[in-house]
Amino acid sequence: MQMNLTGHHVEITQPLRDYVQDKIGRIERHYDNVTSAHVILSIEKLDQKAEATVHVAGGDIHAYATEADMYAAIDVLADKLDRQIKKYKEKLTDHHRSDKVRSFT
Structure with a gap:
C-alpha cells in the first residue's frame, strides 16, 4: 500500500511517520485490495x-478523528478505518445464496 502523509501546522517527525504507517498499515490485514x-x-x-x-x-x-493528543487521534482514526474496512468487505460478499430454493407453502 502506498501511503502519503501530510502535516498542516505540524512537523512530521520520523517516529510520528512510523507510528502512522504501523497503525494505518494494519487495515491491510482485513482487506487486501487497498x-x-x-x-x-x-x-x-x-x-x-x-x-x-x-x-x-x-x-x-x-x-x-480529533483528540487532545496526536497519537490518540491516530489511534481513534485507525480504529474507525478498521471498522469501515470490515463493513465494506462484508458488503462485497454475498450473504444470500442464489441457488437455494425456498418454498412458501
Whole structure:
C-alpha cells in the first residue's frame, strides 16, 4: 500500500511517520485490495486532528478523528478505518445464496 502523509501546522517527525504507517498499515490485514492511503495530520487551536482517505478497489473510505493528543487521534482514526474496512468487505460478499430454493407453502 502506498501511503502519503501530510502535516498542516505540524512537523512530521520520523517516529510520528512510523507510528502512522504501523497503525494505518494494519487495515491491510482485513482487506487486501487497498491501493493507497492519504493521511493528513493537523493542529487547529488546541485540537489535534488526523484524517485519512483510503482508496480501495471500487471506492474510497474517509475518516477523521480529533483528540487532545496526536497519537490518540491516530489511534481513534485507525480504529474507525478498521471498522469501515470490515463493513465494506462484508458488503462485497454475498450473504444470500442464489441457488437455494425456498418454498412458501
